[in-house]
Amino acid sequence: MIPVRDDLRVLEGYHSPQVDVDVRLNTNESPLPPPDAFRDALAAELSRVEWHRYPDRAATRLREAIADWHGVDPSMVFAANGSNEVLQTILLAYAGAGRRVATFEPTYQMHAQIARVVGSEVVEGERNADFTLDPAEMRRVVADHDPHVTFLTSPNNPTGLVEPAERVTELLDLANGLVVADEAYAQFADWTALELLDEQRPLVVTRTFSKTWSMAGVRLGYAIGPTWFVDDLEKVVLPYHLDAMKQLAGCVALRFVDDMNDRVRLIVSERERLAAAMATLPIDVTPSGANFILFRPTTIAGREVWQHLLDRSILVRDCSGWPRLNDCLRVTVGTPGENDAFLTGLKEILE
């Protein structure tokens, strides 16, 4: 056996068990497939691909389409294979060995994970017991560690809480380094940091097609930020990293914005229905601006509730063993039928 890099030996990979169940509510995907018209349009486009040629290295049409949708210039858009690859590229460019990356825990585990893999030191700030972020803690982290990159996830995963706009602007005032607003779930919330973007400000926003767009299978994500930021990422990313199929899938998807918005509205109304029903049960529910809900049963251990749900062929995310999330479970909002099955199971277990 060849020894792996010393600093990687203590790391574990990303774990999200994929169990075969009837009701899968564990990975925050869309419960609905994309519209048939999307599939047909994409199939027609794919038949015209010049397969013997490398794809457009600058992903020009895709970046134009994304920019158009958000009302920004294409030179402010960087696209990659899922927003995880966007995050990795950001950390390769601005973090890496000898640099510090700050997170506020609990939050999306991949921020710290990717930061460590690229050799950075991770500084973990702490959230309050209700998972909100105290500005004093932000000041402490920035003053003590002067991070090169600081992450805020809004809505946060796995808590679902939306970060108030003041929190992001306060952090921008404090920080010398880059501030990354991970907005994988922003379309389910009522606020986005996109409105704060400015060429003079070290703020970038990351988004994904995985959650809202019914396109987790495609692996497509992007960042919007100042043009100097996009230029920096181009120095790091592999040539032709975005294949021709993916560029087309993104372009075609953006012709179906109305269908996507319909799906978002359905999920948000189902989320509110779930949250209201869950509030009548012996559980603590964290208010969510995303397509999932974090909850903590108060009468039975979280892990036990997870197992009883699984016995009913309902899979939710078991966060009960994660640091700072004792007894917590996270349920993805599914179709109305899936949500009914979850609620029925949960009631039986807790009553």
Ligand SMILES: *Cc1c(COP(=O)(O)O)cnc(C)c1O
């Ligand atoms: C799911 C998720 C991502 C990953 O998105 P991909 O585009 O599928 O790589 C990024 N950030 C957060 C907070 C997520 O929950």
